Amino acid sequence: MAGMCYNLVDVAFACVLLLGSTVAQGAATEEGDLRLIGGTHAFQGYLQVHSEGSWGTVCGDEQWDENDARVVCRQIGAFGGVMSPNSTHSFSQVDGNSPVHMAMVKCDGTEKRLDGCSFSNDTSSCTHALDVKMDCVIPGYKACVTSEPGNGEPPLSGRTHTEDGMSTSKCARLCRQDGYHYAGVDPGNCLCGSAGDDFQRYGVAPNTECMTDCGGEASQACGAKGHLAVHEVIVGSCSGSLKAREGVIASPEFPDSYPLDGRTCQWIVDVSENGDTAVQFPVFKVADGDEIQISTNGGKNWTAFKGMDYNQDSPPFVASFDENELRVKFVITGSQSRDNHVSFVLTFQDNTTCDVVEFANGYLDVVEGVAYRPGDKVKVLCDWMYVTEWTYTTCNEDGFWRRPPECKEAPPVGPSLAFTQTYLFMMLAVMGALGLIFFMVICGVLCVGRKKKKEGYTGISRQESAEPTKAENEYHIDMHEGSDMDMQQVDGQEEQAIPLASGAMDD
Incomplete structure (x- = not known):
């Protein structure tokens, strides 16, 4: 891209070509804007x-x-x-x-x-x-690291400076001159070292436990007893080269005022992994005659931001660009005196966002004015009679939604009703078949009983079981009369009764 677009507090936009021209406008103050005042810097x-x-x-x-x-x-x-x-x-x-x-x-x-x-x-x-x-x-601050004696190796063991009037900026300068990467300061010492970023193994305390006023600058924090306020010394240097998705560039000796020594400082940042990079100045107090220059196309064209045109109340616009490199040059003339604190902080970060897209029959449940960055999830809402395949869509690192939001027409009611009707019909058919089988079993039992009764089968009671014998032999055995059997007349003939076994035994 041949230009840099400036965002006026996320409301108005202007695009300025990087042709060495000076941008004369400052950021307007809007309702709800904030600032911190009374300290030595804007943080x-x-x-x-x-x-x-x-x-x-x-x-x-x-x-x-x-x-x-x-x-x-x-x-x-x-x-x-x-x-x-x-x-x-x-x-x-x-x-x-x-x-x-x-x-x-x-x-x-x-x-x-x-x-x-x-x-x-x-x-x-x-x-x-x-x-x-x-x-x-402040830029470059890493952590409040515990450093009580007797806990083994100290967090920073490269070199120790002990002197009165220490401050965070002075300690960083001493460690930078010694060639170390980190500076750790407490009320009486400045410890330098090049250990890794893993300070957790030493113990990390809340930042509020590293707020002792520095002897050399009461507005700066010099750790506390048994606690080091650790800083990266690259912040506050006059040059640097780094590759990062986000970071800061600060004026020399920050958070102190930068020296009026006529130097020109330059930083080169590789932002090729960013989809879009935003640059802003949360701190901008540059002496008249000094200027900050920015280039995004390999140093071919520069845009200058002069101290006489901007100040902390009206800093330069926020810049956004999609090139692979950011170059920052700070030109100190050394000819201007000053009676106040002067410094600047430039921040850069991946500003890739996903546009709030419009699509048919639905919308994204977004908050007005909020920028959605990679990793942010948004709910997909559909109109009546429309559905979506997924409830949420996620902003991807390429600036597009990982699952493009869309709402499709809901399936018609007919097929669902037909399925329900078929299911009910099958259930009724099974129940009907079972009922029919049950009816047939009951009917069969009843019919067989009636047929047997009609043919002479009347049961198995003792009294009824003697009647067929009587019909066949024409004898009636009366169980309620005496033990002897009387002579009976049968068809007019006399027959000798058969004596009972008791009588035969008497003979």
């Missing part, structure tokens, strides 16, 4: 929010915590997070006549902006004594 101080055309403070009541401070640091471009949500450093006081704009702020820590959190406009019980003042992580 510390009293919190102010712009509302209804004026800057005002935020009431630090009992609800203010690290989640709220995390949103502030993210919004002002301090990507490293929070050092302390309630700073103990001494900052220049704000104007006592300025208003208090927000109170009872409550964030969950994921919001993009502070005005996206819940808060109250009723500040009647607030005074400036309750104004929020805080510290964000």
Whole structure:
């Protein structure tokens, strides 16, 4: 791409060709913008929010915590997070006549902006004594590493500098001159070393435990007893070459003022792995006559940002480009005096986003104004009578949705009803067949019984079983008369009765 597009606080856009021309506009202040003032740089101080055309403070009541401070640091471009949500450093006081704009702020820590959190406009019980003042992580800060004696090898064992008036910037300078990668500072020592990034094996404490004021600069944090505030010394150098998806470039000696020594510093960053790269200046206080130049096409064309045209209240526009390399040049004339702190911080990061696409018969459940970056998931919602194959779609690293959202017409009701009807019919048929079999069994039992009764079979009772014998022999044995059998007349003939066995025994 032959140009660099500038985003006016995510609202207005302009595109400036990199032809060496100076961009004269600064970023306009919008409703809900934030800033930290009173510190030595833009990552510390009293919190102010712009509302209804004026800057005002935020009431630090009992609800203010690290989640709220995390949103502030993210919004002002301090990507490293929070050092302390309630700073103990001494900052220049704000104007006592300025208003208090927000109170009872409550964030969950994921919001993009502070005005996206819940808060109250009723500040009647607030005074400036309750104004929020805080510290964000400065570029290059790594961790608050424990270093109590007796715990074995110290985190940084390259070289130790012990002297009064130490500060984070001075320690970083000493370690950089010694050729080390890291600088760790506590209230009385500066430890240098080139250990790896795995400080967890030594023990890492919350950042708030590394907030002791430095003897050489009270607004800087010099660790604490048994704790080192570890920094990368490349931040604050005058040159560098790196490859990263995101990172920072800071003025020489940051967070101190850069020296007016007439140097020209240059940094080259390989951002070829980025789909799109965003550049902004969360800190921009450059002396008149000095300038920052940026090129994205191998140094063929440069755009200059001069100190006389921009300041902390009106920094250059945010830049976005899709080239493979970022070059930054800082030209110090050395001819201008200054009576205030001057420094700059430039941040760059992969700015690949997925556009909120429109598609037929549905839409994405997005939040207005939110940029969706790789890894973000969005729910797919469909109109009535339409369905989607997946509930969520994910923003991919190439700037496209991993599963293109679409909504298809829902299957017609007919086939489903036919299937239900077929199933019911089969169930009824089976039940009918079982019922028929049962009926036939019952009927068969009844019919057989009636047929046997009709043919003379009347059961097996004792009395009824003697009747067929009587019919055949014409004798009737009466079980209720005496033991002797009387002579009976049968068809008019006399016959001798057969004596019972008892009588024969008597003879």
